[in-house]
Amino acid sequence: MQNLLKILLRYSNFLVFIILEVAAFLLFSFNNAYPRSSILSTANNVIAWQNEQISEIKAYFHLRSENEQLARENAELRNQICSMNSDQHAAPIHYTSAKVIQMTTDEMHNYLTINRGKKDGIVRGQGVRNEEGVVGIVRTVGRNYSVVLPLINTNTNLSCRFTKNDYIGTLQWDGKDSRFALLEDVAAHMVVNPGDTIVTSGLSPVFPEGIPVGIVENSVLKEGDSYHTIRVRLNTNFKRLKYVEIVQNAHQTELEELQDGLD
Amino acid sequence: MDWTKQIGRYILVMLLQVFLFNQLQLWGACHPYIYILCLLMMPITLPHSADMIIGAVVGLIMDIFCNSLGVHTASCILLMFIRPYLIGGLVSDKDRLNEQISLRTLGMEAMVKYVIILVLIHHLMVFLLAAWSWHHIGFVLLETLVSGLITSFVIIGYNALSYK
Numbered sequence: 201m202q203n204l205l206k207i208l209l210r211y212s213n214f215l216v217f218i219i220l221e222v223a224a225f226l227l228f229s230f231n232n233a234y235p236r237s238s239i240l241s242t243a244n245n246v247i248a249w250q251n252e253q254i255s256e257i258k259a260y261f262h263l264r265s266e267n268e269q270l271a272r273e274n275a276e277l278r279n280q281i282c283s284m285n286s287d288q289h290a291a292p293i294h295y296t297s298a299k300v301i302q303m304t305t306d307e308m309h310n311y312l313t314i315n316r317g318k319k320d321g322i323v324r325g326q327g328v329r330n331e332e333g334v335v336g337i338v339r340t341v342g343r344n345y346s347v348v349l350p351l352i353n354t355n356t357n358l359s360c361r362f363t364k365n366d367y368i369g370t371l372q373w374d375g376k377d378s379r380f381a382l383l384e385d386v387a388a389h390m391v392v393n394p395g396d397t398i399v400t401s402g403l404s405p406v407f408p409e410g411i412p413v414g415i416v417e418n419s420v421l422k423e424g425d426s427y428h429t430i431r432v433r434l435n436t437n438f439k440r441l442k443y444v445e446i447v448q449n450a451h452q453t454e455l456e457e458l459q460d461g462l463d
Numbered sequence: 464m465d466w467t468k469q470i471g472r473y474i475l476v477m478l479l480q481v482f483l484f485n486q487l488q489l490w491g492a493c494h495p496y497i498y499i500l501c502l503l504m505m506p507i508t509l510p511h512s513a514d515m516i517i518g519a520v521v522g523l524i525m526d527i528f529c530n531s532l533g534v535h536t537a538s539c540i541l542l543m544f545i546r547p548y549l550i551g552g553l554v555s556d557k558d559r560l561n562e563q564i565s566l567r568t569l570g571m572e573a574m575v576k577y578v579i580i581l582v583l584i585h586h587l588m589v590f591l592l593a594a595w596s597w598h599h600i601g602f603v604l605l606e607t608l609v610s611g612l613i614t615s616f617v618i619i620g621y622n623a624l625s626y627k
Binding site: 212220223224226229230231247304307309347 | 481482486492494511512515516519522523526527528530531532533534536537540541544592593594595599
């Protein structure tokens with residue numbers, strides 16, 4: 201007993217080290233596997249406030265291009281009003297605009313923080329787009345801020361379809377270039393040409409059908425492969441993302457509950 | 464040990480890290496984490512386990528800013544675990560280090576070795592955990608080297624400037 205105590209005492213520092221590291225790795229795996237805590241992330245009010253200050257300062261350098269972008273966005277919105285008036289079966293979708301206050305683009309797991317949260321009706325799992333195309337999916341919701349998992353995160357999957365023949369594939373990011381992503385599960389018999397347009401499939405309630413995602417840059421089909429390797433040039437320019445819209449589908453919870461009930 | 468000075472330096476370094484170095488986006492491989500300056504320059508007067516707990520807290524705060532829970536925490540604990548052994552290997556007369564670890568107390572050669580070794584270990588751990596796969600090992604090594612050298616340069620520069 202005394203010997204055991206002696207040994208424990210002798211290696212106490214190493215024991216503390218091991219315990220602390222195990223705790224850190226638990227945090228790490230918890231963070232990767234489950235909904236992220238809104239306190240321990242940039243959805244936290246204090247941290248988000250700091251990010252907002254930085255984005256305020258940066259905003260001054262982008263005023264001119266931002267004006268152009270807002271003008272384009274206005275035009276796009278007017279078009280949407282026109283098309284909605286003619287379509288009586290439009291899904292009950294509400295768009296909430298938000299400002300991006302923090303974003304990373306050159307890591308493997310990129311995130312962006314927006315200045316809308318629970319009090320604006322944001323819920324985990326809602327889609328995020330801008331006037332260019334799909335941005336990502338809401339991951340963590342705080343009171344006033346939310347963290348979004350963009351397309352350029354290796355954990356993001358998005359179901360897409362070709363506009364020309366409605367063929368469906370899954371969009372994934374390879375962690376390299378924020379301008380390109382890979383489209384998978386497209387069978388070899390299908391003809392893929394550079395310039396083909398890819399849009400959201402509308403199979404999940406996260407995004408309505410037909411939001412632009414990207415354009416095929418090139419596709420490789422090696423001898424004996426049963427799937428294409430397709431490189432897609434993303435419509436959304438993540439390097440200069442400023443304003444986004446959150447897609448709030450009034451039926452999302454109901455649809456997800458129905459689909460979960462099947463399993 | 465003068466705690467107000469240590470905490471003041473920590474706040475200064477964190478402000479620099481969050482407002483300046485986290486905003487750098489140079490060819491995607493440059494993420495210098497200069498906040499470990501305050502860990503590296505902490506005097507070795509506290510018990511080893513207390514040092515590691517301080518490392519865990521500093522890492523956790525950084526993680527919250529980076530949306531990377533656990534990554535910096537684990538790396539800073541490792542850094543604080545290795546630190547006294549490395550110092551033991553580099554310096555024979557440890558009495559000089561009671562005040563603080565700096566260019567003056569360690570000397571140029573030992574200080575440069577000390578900073579570069581610990582910074583590279585810390586950065587390698589951070590980038591490996593962030594990538595969480597061996598597929599990108601080449602890029603991770605490049606990232607470690609580029610960012611690590613910039614961090615080391617900043618830390619040694621800070622030391623040279625505050626040399627008395």
